[in-house]
Amino acid sequence: xxxxxxxxxxxxxxxxxxxxxxxxxxxxxxxxxxxxxxxxxxxxxxxxxxxxxxxxxxxxxxxxxxxxxxxxxxxxxxxxxxxxxxxxxxxxxxxxxxxxxxxxxxxxxxxxxxxxxxxxxxxxxxxxxxxxxxxxxxxxxxxxxxxxxxxxxxxxxxxxxxxxxxxxxxxxxxxxxxxxxxxxxxxx
Numbered sequence: 021x022x023x024x025x026x027x028x029x030x031x032x033x034x035x036x037x038x039x040x041x042x043x044x045x046x047x048x049x050x051x052x053x054x055x056x057x058x059x060x061x062x063x064x065x066x067x068x069x070x071x072x073x074x075x076x077x078x079x080x081x082x083x084x085x086x087x088x089x090x091x092x093x094x095x096x097x098x099x100x101x102x103x104x105x106x107x108x109x110x111x112x113x114x115x116x117x118x119x120x121x122x123x124x125x126x127x128x129x130x131x132x133x134x135x136x137x138x139x140x141x142x143x144x145x146x147x148x149x150x151x152x153x154x155x156x157x158x159x160x161x162x163x164x165x166x167x168x169x170x171x172x173x174x175x176x177x178x179x180x181x182x183x184x185x186x187x188x189x190x191x192x193x194x195x196x197x198x199x200x201x202x203x204x205x206x207x208x
Contacts, residue, residue, distance in 0.1 A: 023107050027171050028086045030114050031079065034164075037118065039134075042125045046132050056135035064136055074180050078168060081176045092174075101173035110170025117164035124149050124156045 046054040057068035081095050125132050127149060131142035149156040165181035 023104075023111075023171060024086050026111060027082045027168065030118070031082050034118055034121075038121050038125065042122075042132060043134070046130055050130050050140075052137075052140050054133045054137075056133055056137045056139075068135055077176055078180050081174065082168075082172065085172045085174075096175035098173040098175065098178070101170075106173070107171050110167040113163045113167030113170065117160040117167060120149070120160040121157050121164075124160075 043054050046052065057065050059065055084091050084095055127147065128145050131145055133142070153159050162181075165177075169177040169181045
């Protein structure tokens with residue numbers, strides 16, 4: 021299989037495994053929609069919109085990379101990074117990222133959410149990979165972005181890989197702007 025087609029296959033597997041399947045499982049077990057962005061003007065929902073936009077850019081450039089080579093020049097490829105010895109570690113990072121994300125999501129169980137759920141309190145997970153990191157999924161999302169950049173080195177993926185640190189910080193910092201009233205049960 022050409023490395024060109026690895027990224028769209030991986031991306032499809034990632035979307036199914038890390039988003040749709042996990043959301044379906046939590047909803048099926050709890051009856052609660054685990055995607056908790058509301059579309060308001062809050063900082064929390066703004067961060068959600070930024071992540072959706074970044075994800076849409078990643079999907080678009082992967083489609084261009086794999087299926088529209090004549091348009092690839094317009095996503096500003098970084099040709100000096102287009103080397104097999106750079107792409108192969110990127111593939112390893114992507115696969116480990118997917119496995120780590122699925123492991124962390126499974127260990128969260130019914131507490132898994134996309135966003136901060138202020139309506140349905142869940143148990144704070146402190147076992148498994150959550151003993152090592154408070155947010156292990158984001159840790160490996162960063163590796164996933166670097167793996168995508170390694171396999172498809174161009175300016176948009178560079179911006180997605182390194183331009184996402186501010187939203188990560190914002191969503192992780194002190195409850196993502198949620199008041200102490202909402203985080204009290206989680207940190208005490």
